[in-house]
Amino acid sequence: MKKGWFITIEGPEGAGKTSIMNKLAEGLRKEGLAVTATREPGGIAIAEQIREVILNKENTTMDGRTEALLYAAARRQHLVEKIKPAIERGEVVLCDRFIDSSLSYQGHARGLGMEDVYEINQFAIDEFMPDLTLLFDIRPEVGLARIQAHRSGEINRLDLEGLAFHEKVREGYLHLLGKFPSRIKRIDAEADMEQVYEDSLKLIMERVTGSVR
Numbered sequence: 001m002k003k004g005w006f007i008t009i010e011g012p013e014g015a016g017k018t019s020i021m022n023k024l025a026e027g028l029r030k031e032g033l034a035v036t037a038t039r040e041p042g043g044i045a046i047a048e049q050i051r052e053v054i055l056n057k058e059n060t061t062m063d064g065r066t067e068a069l070l071y072a073a074a075r076r077q078h079l080v081e082k083i084k085p086a087i088e089r090g091e092v093v094l095c096d097r098f099i100d101s102s103l104s105y106q107g108h109a110r111g112l113g114m115e116d117v118y119e120i121n122q123f124a125i126d127e128f129m130p131d132l133t134l135l136f137d138i139r140p141e142v143g144l145a146r147i148q149a150h151r152s153g154e155i156n157r158l159d160l161e162g163l164a165f166h167e168k169v170r171e172g173y174l175h176l177l178g179k180f181p182s183r184i185k186r187i188d189a190e191a192d193m194e195q196v197y198e199d200s201l202k203l204i205m206e207r208v209t210g211s212v213r
């Protein structure tokens with residue numbers, strides 16, 4: 001049986017990943033595709049519990065390596081319990097964040113080094129990489145302004161970081177875009193929502209229907 005596809009959506013805070021991913025899931029289902037939409041950290045019970053620890057605003061003393069290891073642990077469980085089984089069923093898996101988030105946030109922005117964070121994650125994912133990654137690119141000041149304008153809950157630990165940190169996150173993502181151009185495709189996340197959706201759907205459909213596995 002033909003296996004499914006693993007597509008990740010990445011980007012800095014306020015890029016609109018979650019909203020667009022949910023809309024993409026609906027659009028792909030209308031095209032007759034079976035879709036699983038999920039997120040990181042989270043997606044399954046164990047990973048959601050780890051997410052609570054990572055994002056708890058009381059955990060401001062968390063060491064950068066501890067943070068990276070927690071993300072990798074959540075990713076491993078999520079991968080084996082939810083992502084891989086869905087792909088084996090022939091589904092398209094849409095995932096809000098995956099390894100590129102760790103490389104950009106912990107590797108680059110936290111200064112741990114992308115190569116070191118990549119090695120930590122290779123133990124977790126064992127070379128299992130996305131077929132396609134959509135990078136929702138947005139200037140940090142624009143993304144953070146969006147978050148403030150639409151906030152509907154308590155702030156999390158990452159929200160406490162300053163603009164300089166989020167600028168480094170974007171730098172990390174753009175570095176990865178240049179390093180993996182065949183896998184990572186840039187989407188202008190500052191465009192209106194419908195345009196972001198159409199651009200994203202086009203790239204996904206091209207990859208899913210136009211490539212030979």
